Amino acid sequence: MDIQLTIAGRRDLTGQLYRQLRTAIVDGRLPARERLPSTRDLARQLGVSRKTPLEAYERLIAEGFLISHAGDGTYVAEGLAPAPVSTRARSVASPKAAAVWKRVPEALSMPKPGTQLTYDYLGGVTDKALFRGDVWRRCINHALRVQARGRGMYHDPGGEQELRLAIARYVGFNRGVTCNWQDVVATQGAQQALDLAARVMVNPGDTVAVEEPGYPPVRSALLALGARVVPVRVDNEGLVVSALPDHARLVYVTPSHQFPLGMPMSLERRIALLEWASARGALIVEDDYDGEFRFEGRPVESLRSLDRSGVVAYVGTFSKTIFPELRMGYVIPPESLATDFLKAKQINDWHGNSLTQAALARFMLDGDFGKHLRRMHRYYAERREALLGHLEGELSRWLEPIAPVAGIHLAAMLRKGLSEDELIAKARIESIGLYGISRFYAGRRARQGIIFGYGDISVAAIHASMSRLKSVLASLSL
Secondary structure, eight states: OOOOOOOOOOHHHHHHHHHHHHHHHTTSOTTTTOOOOOHHHHHHTTTOTHHHHHHHHHHHHHTTTTEEETTTTTEEEEOOOOOOOOOOOOOOOOOTHHHHHHHHHOOOOOOOOOOSSEEEEOOOOOOOGGGGGHHHHHHHHHHHHHHHHHHHOOTTTTTTTTHHHHHHHHHHHHOOOOOOOGGGGSSSSSHHHHHHHHHHHHOTEEEEEEEESSOOOHHHHHTTTTOOOEEEEETEEEEEEGGGGTTSSSSEESSSSSSTTOOOOOHHHHHHHHHHHHHHHEEEEOOOOSTBBOSSSOOOOHHHHOOOOEEEEEEEEETTTGGGGGGGGEEEGGGGHHHHHHHHHHHHSOOOOOOHHHHHHHHHHHHHHHHHHHHHHHHHHHHHHHHHHTTTTTTTTTTTOOSSSBBSSEEEEOTTTOOOHHHHHHHHTTTEOOOSGGOOSSSSSSOOOEEEEEETHHHHHHHHHHHHEEEHHHHHHH
């Protein structure tokens, strides 16, 4: 309890204590049914005689602010409405970088808590019901036992050694990324990995390039650092390298599964991008955010596996393979920037949650992560097939899907005459959550379409919702 008694000078200690407790109750800082310290404990904390809190409590009980239960303690009474919050004077403080922050768009709107939709195609959501909680608890318990034997001290900014080793083995085997465990920096999601890359490479006023359409939080992170962000269009082969600005210090791409449209970057474009960056000393940030879930064709080489000049920072995340709340990701920077990335990480937050990192390392090294991926791949493949069956079948009159080879979402373009906003609004009336691609464009809305995230919707729900959506689309085209 934040109570300050003035001992010297004015000696009305009981009155001081009474007024501070009464104000805390009236303001709502001491809520109803809150148990107060015993008079003996409070007297000891304040360094006064027990008589002082005893008299203050008695006065507040008499006025109905407190109630006392014999043998149980003293509590704040119920039924007391907090006083309205007084209007405070407007702050005169203004951020030095106000012009920069005004350029940063607001966060992508997420469904409000309590919003209930029968069918929801929100992207970036995973099915937690399919995650083996019992296995994860075993890993957490192992991490707790290990950490209990250690010292309470700060850890390596790069992350727990076991996790970095597990990640190095994983990306080497699955994505052809050759690295040692020391090359891996564990981050709090892919967003922090991008932030580190921008801190290392970008000064205020520098030009950076992002895909158009692309991932809005990336643009926000770069704008927040004062960069000049240039959107570069994508076509059916991915980022158009010939459209890149000559003096860009950093290029952000999603080559394995372009976000949000879904197509992979062609090999020719990958080679061209690497040559472009090598000639200019620029850094490519390769975000392989959900490349683990590939459903068609041979695996596409990562940019990092083709890099011979040391110009690619490879970024991965566990948000799509496990769940976003885990807040775990990683970045493997070029060797020439490794020390700078570690310094940036230490300045940013020193290091991530070592308990979660230790548990995830055990989850990966014991083979449970691989089992989980194979299991989820099967479920997501079934959902993708069911969704494409409808979009390429009875809904093809209104929607033109871009069939992705990987990932847990797909995009479908609206055919001429349909309005993205109107379709989303009408579908919501039928309890179907749809999300448009317009919010992923930095410039004018070039195309209209819908993002279908199928990570957290069952096959049965897909079939049922598509029948409803067909009726909605038919009503719009009348």
